[in-house]
Amino acid sequence: MAIKLYDLCSADKNSRFSPACWRTRMALAHKGLEVETVPTLFSEIRSIEGGGQTTVPVIADGDTVMRESFDIAVFLERAYPELPSLFRGEGGIRTSQFMHWWTNATVDSQIARFCILDIYNGLDEKDKSYFRQSRETRFKRPLEQVQDRSEEAVVRFRESLLPLRLTISKQDFIGGDVPIYADYCIFGSFQWGRMVSDFAFLETDDPVAKWFERCLDLFDGLGRNAKV
Amino acid sequence: MAIKLYDLCSADKNSRFSPACWRTRMALAHKGLEVETVPTLFSEIRSIEGGGQTTVPVIADGDTVMRESFDIAVFLERAYPELPSLFRGEGGIRTSQFMHWWTNATVDSQIARFCILDIYNGLDEKDKSYFRQSRETRFKRPLEQVQDRSEEAVVRFRESLLPLRLTISKQDFIGGDVPIYADYCIFGSFQWGRMVSDFAFLETDDPVAKWFERCLDLFDGLGRNAKV
Structure with a gap:
């Protein structure tokens, strides 16, 4: 089932x-x-x-x-221990928990500021007032003032990805030759940005962008085919 | 041997x-x-x-x-696979590589700015000119202008530790009940600061400070006893 x-x-x-x-x-x-x-x-x-x-x-x-x-x-x-491992051992679970928090604190928080109006505009009418109210409470300002695509914000975002960039510059995935949960964790954030917006967070020759493209191709293009 | x-x-x-x-x-x-x-x-x-x-x-x-x-x-x-595991599986090695880069990019770079003059002043006379020259090349300014203990810098540092704080707030170590290499990786940076300086990077009630204290106690106080 x-x-x-x-x-x-x-x-x-x-x-x-x-x-x-x-x-x-x-x-x-x-x-x-x-x-x-x-x-x-x-x-x-x-x-x-x-x-x-x-x-x-x-x-x-x-x-x-x-x-x-x-x-x-x-x-x-x-x-499902018999199916392909997401963490490749108990240590992988522990350190992936850190990476989960890093992704939330570093990647999600910045992508939200790039795209929050795009997200809002795409929502079903039934969701708009909830979204506006909850996010304006969180950010303590109107959505229109949360969104920030200044060059300074973009540069800061790209710089904050340095640990990821260094990790995947010489290998295909965080998992090495094959992806692991840590890849999917960070992928989710970039896919979020891609699904809701055409804003270019990354330069196309950034190793992070190339890693993201590889992730989009996984599982017969599961991520890539989600947006046409 | x-x-x-x-x-x-x-x-x-x-x-x-x-x-x-x-x-x-x-x-x-x-x-x-x-x-x-x-x-x-x-x-x-x-x-x-x-x-x-x-x-x-x-x-x-x-x-x-x-x-x-x-x-x-x-x-x-x-x-030494028969001795206590540092990574607890191949996945732990992969994600710890990311944490190594995170530590370098986020923690070390900021602690360096808090303590660089303390480090310099403690060096053997034979090392001082090498250190000054190499670090002034890296930071593109005199050591005296690299060191920055402004409140803004301290707040930014503490905020940047959020992924670590969230990870160890409800457990003793990144490894859970027992430390793993990821703990030692980040510990090394704080111990560096502690060895060279009395500057207080952390508030004492910060979960990160409490985690660091636990790390200092490991192996019969190996870290703690290094500074008297």
Whole structure:
């Protein structure tokens, strides 16, 4: 039976843009598990699987309901140890937890500032007031003032990617020859930006951009084919 | 036979302050390997083990000479698989490489700016001109203008530690209940600051400061006892 993935969508139900949901989508593909994605609006999250959820991704694997992208990845690793490993050992889980926080604190926070109006404009009408209110509370200013594509912001973003750039400059993936969960974790953030916006965060000759292109090609172009 | 560790020292040969050497020192202790440290001035690095070295740490394990802290840790893991694991699996090695670069790019670069004059003042007279020249080339200004302990710089430093803070707020070490190489990698940077300076980078109630205190206690206080 396919694993259900409640997957955030915009007004176009085929546009799945959540960075956290992309982490889970890629993790499921890495494991080769069959998935049924359920397009989910922000305003529908509270009614998922009988209620009680506040964020996506949420997966339902038979009777097991799990949330939080990192916890889902660890669940999949332990529930399906015979399928290709996401973490390649317990140490990989521990250090990937750090990389999860690095991605949130460093990558997501900056991409949000580049794209927040694009995200807002793409949302279903039912989600717009929730999104505006929650994000304006978080950033303490109107969405129109959150978005910042100044050269200074772009340069700072590119500089902050140095640890990733140094890691993947001489190898295809963070995992070496093959991707691991840490790749999907960071990929999710760039795919988020790609799904909602045409803004160019990266220079095309940046090793990070080339790594992202390799990730887009994985699993028969799962990431690349999501946007036409 | 003990493994030789060529360990950077200041004018006081007992003061070992290199962040990279501390990574190796802790990795050797984690493996429970016997070590003989060789105090080494900057100006002595080129004559280590017959010449050809440009940086420390360098280790000599019998006939095998290795350099670069990360490569040394991987070497120790593979050469002594029966001793306590530094990485807990291949995935841990891959993601720890990212954390090595994060530590260099984020932690070391900022601690250098807090402490560079303290480092300089503690050096042996034979090392001072090399240090001044190489660091002034790197930072493109006099040492006296590199050092920056402004409140803005301190706040930015503390904020940049968020991924580490989130990781160790609910567990003792990045490795969970037990430390792994990723802990030693970042520990080395804070120990560097502690060895050369009394400047308080961290607030004492910061979870990062508490994690650092736990690291200082490891291996019968190996880190703590290095400074009296």
